[in-house]
Amino acid sequence: ETGVTQSPTHLIKTRGQQVTLRCSSQSGHNTVSWYQQALGQGPQFIFQYYREEENGRGNFPPRFSGLQFPNYSSELNVNALELDDSALYLCASSPDKNTEAFFGQGTRLTVV
Protein backbone atom coordinates (compact mmCIF):
# COMPACT_ATOMS: atom_id res chain seq x y z
CA GLU A 1 0.00 0.00 0.00
CA THR A 2 1.79 3.12 -1.27
CA GLY A 3 -0.98 5.67 -0.69
CA VAL A 4 -1.08 6.45 -4.41
CA THR A 5 -4.32 5.54 -6.16
CA GLN A 6 -5.15 5.61 -9.84
CA SER A 7 -8.49 5.53 -11.63
CA PRO A 8 -9.87 3.82 -13.51
CA THR A 9 -8.01 0.51 -13.17
CA HIS A 10 -9.01 -0.62 -16.66
CA LEU A 11 -10.27 1.29 -19.68
CA ILE A 12 -11.12 0.49 -23.29
CA LYS A 13 -11.21 3.30 -25.86
CA THR A 14 -11.53 3.52 -29.61
CA ARG A 15 -8.77 4.82 -31.87
CA GLY A 16 -9.08 8.60 -32.31
CA GLN A 17 -10.82 9.18 -28.98
CA GLN A 18 -9.47 11.16 -26.04
CA VAL A 19 -8.82 9.77 -22.54
CA THR A 20 -8.16 11.22 -19.09
CA LEU A 21 -6.44 9.14 -16.44
CA ARG A 22 -6.37 10.25 -12.81
CA CYS A 23 -3.94 9.87 -9.93
CA SER A 24 -4.28 10.76 -6.27
CA SER A 25 -0.91 11.25 -4.61
CA GLN A 26 0.06 10.98 -0.99
CA SER A 27 -0.72 14.14 0.98
CA GLY A 28 2.31 16.42 1.02
CA HIS A 29 3.88 14.95 -2.11
CA ASN A 30 4.73 17.88 -4.39
CA THR A 31 6.01 15.82 -7.30
CA VAL A 32 4.14 13.45 -9.59
CA SER A 33 5.54 11.56 -12.57
CA TRP A 34 3.70 9.59 -15.23
CA TYR A 35 5.06 6.52 -17.03
CA GLN A 36 3.87 4.31 -19.88
CA GLN A 37 4.61 0.59 -19.58
CA ALA A 38 4.00 -1.50 -22.67
CA LEU A 39 3.52 -5.24 -22.24
CA GLY A 40 6.80 -6.96 -21.41
CA GLN A 41 8.81 -3.75 -21.13
CA GLY A 42 10.00 -1.37 -18.45
CA PRO A 43 8.15 1.89 -17.76
CA GLN A 44 8.93 4.83 -20.05
CA PHE A 45 8.99 8.36 -18.57
CA ILE A 46 6.25 10.62 -19.97
CA PHE A 47 6.56 13.76 -17.85
CA GLN A 48 6.89 15.08 -14.30
CA TYR A 49 5.02 17.85 -12.49
CA TYR A 50 6.36 19.74 -9.50
CA ARG A 51 4.09 22.17 -7.65
CA GLU A 52 1.66 22.24 -10.60
CA GLU A 53 4.27 23.02 -13.27
CA GLU A 54 5.86 20.65 -15.77
CA ASN A 55 9.38 19.74 -14.61
CA GLY A 56 10.69 17.51 -17.35
CA ARG A 57 9.33 15.54 -20.28
CA GLY A 58 10.25 12.33 -22.02
CA ASN A 59 10.08 11.47 -25.70
CA PHE A 60 6.29 11.59 -26.08
CA PRO A 61 4.28 13.68 -28.58
CA PRO A 62 2.30 16.78 -27.53
CA ARG A 63 -0.99 14.84 -27.60
CA PHE A 64 0.16 13.52 -24.20
CA SER A 65 -0.50 16.30 -21.69
CA GLY A 66 -0.92 16.58 -17.97
CA LEU A 67 -2.14 18.64 -15.07
CA GLN A 68 -1.31 18.68 -11.37
CA PHE A 69 -3.73 20.19 -8.86
CA PRO A 70 -3.16 21.78 -5.42
CA ASN A 71 -5.00 18.89 -3.72
CA TYR A 72 -2.21 16.41 -4.69
CA SER A 73 -4.20 14.93 -7.56
CA SER A 74 -3.11 14.88 -11.19
CA GLU A 75 -4.30 13.93 -14.65
CA LEU A 76 -2.80 12.44 -17.78
CA ASN A 77 -4.66 13.34 -20.97
CA VAL A 78 -4.10 11.63 -24.28
CA ASN A 79 -5.72 12.96 -27.46
CA ALA A 80 -6.24 11.19 -30.78
CA LEU A 81 -5.59 7.74 -29.33
CA GLU A 82 -3.58 5.30 -31.40
CA LEU A 83 -3.44 1.52 -31.12
CA ASP A 84 0.15 1.74 -29.85
CA ASP A 85 -1.06 3.78 -26.87
CA SER A 86 -2.37 0.54 -25.37
CA ALA A 87 -0.31 0.08 -22.19
CA LEU A 88 -0.25 0.26 -18.41
CA TYR A 89 -0.04 3.90 -17.31
CA LEU A 90 1.64 4.46 -13.96
CA CYS A 91 1.83 7.54 -11.80
CA ALA A 92 4.42 7.94 -9.07
CA SER A 93 4.45 10.59 -6.37
CA SER A 94 7.29 11.79 -4.16
CA PRO A 95 7.77 14.42 -1.48
CA ASP A 96 10.25 16.36 -3.62
CA LYS A 97 11.84 16.28 -7.08
CA ASN A 98 14.66 13.84 -6.35
CA THR A 99 13.35 11.66 -3.55
CA GLU A 100 11.90 8.18 -3.43
CA ALA A 101 8.86 7.73 -5.67
CA PHE A 102 5.79 5.70 -4.72
CA PHE A 103 3.88 4.10 -7.58
CA GLY A 104 0.16 3.58 -7.97
CA GLN A 105 -1.26 0.29 -9.24
CA GLY A 106 -1.65 1.69 -12.75
CA THR A 107 -4.42 2.09 -15.31
CA ARG A 108 -4.56 -0.54 -18.05
CA LEU A 109 -5.60 1.26 -21.26
CA THR A 110 -6.63 -0.73 -24.30
CA VAL A 111 -7.17 1.09 -27.60
CA VAL A 112 -9.19 -0.81 -30.20
Add this chain to the structure above:
Amino acid sequence: TQLLEQSPQFLSIQEGENLTVYCNSSSVFSSLQWYRQEPGEGPVLLVTVVTGGEVKKLKRLTFQFGDARKDSSLHITAAQPGDTGLYLCAGEAIFGNEKLTFGTGTRLTIIP
Protein backbone atom coordinates in the same frame (compact mmCIF):
# COMPACT_ATOMS: atom_id res chain seq x y z
CA THR B 1 18.21 9.12 -23.94
CA GLN B 2 20.03 6.84 -21.52
CA LEU B 3 19.47 3.12 -22.05
CA LEU B 4 19.57 0.44 -19.38
CA GLU B 5 19.89 -3.15 -20.53
CA GLN B 6 18.97 -5.91 -18.12
CA SER B 7 20.01 -9.53 -18.38
CA PRO B 8 18.74 -12.10 -18.44
CA GLN B 9 15.33 -11.07 -19.74
CA PHE B 10 13.72 -14.22 -18.35
CA LEU B 11 14.96 -16.51 -15.58
CA SER B 12 13.31 -19.61 -14.16
CA ILE B 13 15.09 -21.50 -11.35
CA GLN B 14 14.36 -23.95 -8.57
CA GLU B 15 13.66 -22.84 -5.03
CA GLY B 16 16.87 -22.66 -3.00
CA GLU B 17 19.16 -21.75 -5.89
CA ASN B 18 21.13 -18.50 -6.18
CA LEU B 19 20.84 -16.02 -9.04
CA THR B 20 22.23 -12.73 -10.30
CA VAL B 21 20.50 -10.13 -12.46
CA TYR B 22 22.53 -7.50 -14.29
CA CYS B 23 21.75 -3.93 -15.29
CA ASN B 24 24.15 -2.23 -17.72
CA SER B 25 24.43 1.13 -19.43
CA SER B 26 26.97 3.25 -21.26
CA SER B 27 25.70 6.29 -19.33
CA VAL B 28 26.61 7.45 -15.84
CA PHE B 29 23.80 7.79 -13.32
CA SER B 30 23.67 9.85 -10.13
CA SER B 31 21.81 6.98 -8.46
CA LEU B 32 20.29 3.66 -9.37
CA GLN B 33 17.18 2.03 -7.99
CA TRP B 34 15.86 -1.54 -8.05
CA TYR B 35 12.12 -2.27 -8.10
CA ARG B 36 9.99 -5.40 -8.03
CA GLN B 37 6.69 -5.40 -9.85
CA GLU B 38 3.96 -8.02 -9.54
CA PRO B 39 1.13 -8.51 -12.04
CA GLY B 40 -1.56 -5.83 -11.85
CA GLU B 41 0.49 -3.63 -9.54
CA GLY B 42 2.94 -0.76 -9.80
CA PRO B 43 6.67 -1.18 -9.13
CA VAL B 44 7.75 -1.24 -5.47
CA LEU B 45 11.12 0.23 -4.57
CA LEU B 46 13.60 -2.27 -3.08
CA VAL B 47 16.76 -0.19 -2.76
CA THR B 48 18.59 2.93 -3.95
CA VAL B 49 22.37 2.97 -4.46
CA VAL B 50 24.17 6.27 -4.93
CA THR B 51 27.92 5.74 -4.48
CA GLY B 52 30.16 3.96 -6.99
CA GLY B 53 31.12 0.55 -5.59
CA GLU B 54 28.33 0.64 -3.00
CA VAL B 55 26.93 -2.66 -1.77
CA LYS B 56 23.59 -2.89 0.03
CA LYS B 57 21.97 -5.96 1.54
CA LEU B 58 18.27 -6.53 2.09
CA LYS B 59 17.87 -9.93 3.77
CA ARG B 60 18.71 -12.45 0.98
CA LEU B 61 19.11 -9.71 -1.68
CA THR B 62 22.47 -8.04 -2.34
CA PHE B 63 22.67 -4.97 -4.58
CA GLN B 64 25.90 -3.56 -6.00
CA PHE B 65 26.51 -0.30 -7.88
CA GLY B 66 29.44 -0.35 -10.30
CA ASP B 67 32.51 1.75 -9.55
CA ALA B 68 31.81 3.97 -12.58
CA ARG B 69 28.08 4.23 -11.72
CA LYS B 70 27.12 2.76 -15.11
CA ASP B 71 26.01 -0.69 -14.03
CA SER B 72 24.49 -2.61 -11.15
CA SER B 73 23.71 -6.16 -10.09
CA LEU B 74 21.13 -7.86 -7.90
CA HIS B 75 22.06 -11.18 -6.30
CA ILE B 76 19.46 -13.35 -4.59
CA THR B 77 20.58 -16.13 -2.28
CA ALA B 78 18.43 -19.22 -1.68
CA ALA B 79 15.56 -18.00 -3.86
CA GLN B 80 12.01 -18.54 -2.63
CA PRO B 81 8.70 -18.62 -4.54
CA GLY B 82 7.84 -15.24 -3.02
CA ASP B 83 10.75 -13.73 -4.97
CA THR B 84 8.85 -14.32 -8.22
CA GLY B 85 8.18 -11.10 -10.10
CA LEU B 86 9.46 -8.55 -12.61
CA TYR B 87 12.68 -6.91 -11.42
CA LEU B 88 13.41 -3.45 -12.81
CA CYS B 89 16.46 -1.29 -12.45
CA ALA B 90 16.07 2.46 -12.92
CA GLY B 91 18.74 5.11 -13.18
CA GLU B 92 18.41 8.75 -12.25
CA ALA B 93 19.98 10.93 -14.94
CA ILE B 94 22.65 13.46 -14.16
CA PHE B 95 21.69 15.63 -17.11
CA GLY B 96 18.64 16.03 -19.31
CA ASN B 97 14.92 16.12 -18.83
CA GLU B 98 14.26 12.45 -18.20
CA LYS B 99 13.93 11.66 -14.54
CA LEU B 100 14.04 7.89 -14.05
CA THR B 101 15.17 5.69 -16.93
CA PHE B 102 13.95 2.15 -16.44
CA GLY B 103 15.66 -0.98 -17.65
CA THR B 104 14.06 -3.60 -19.84
CA GLY B 105 13.22 -5.81 -16.85
CA THR B 106 14.00 -9.36 -15.76
CA ARG B 107 11.05 -11.68 -15.25
CA LEU B 108 12.00 -14.10 -12.48
CA THR B 109 10.09 -17.29 -11.72
CA ILE B 110 11.00 -19.44 -8.73
CA ILE B 111 9.74 -23.00 -9.01
CA PRO B 112 8.77 -24.62 -5.69
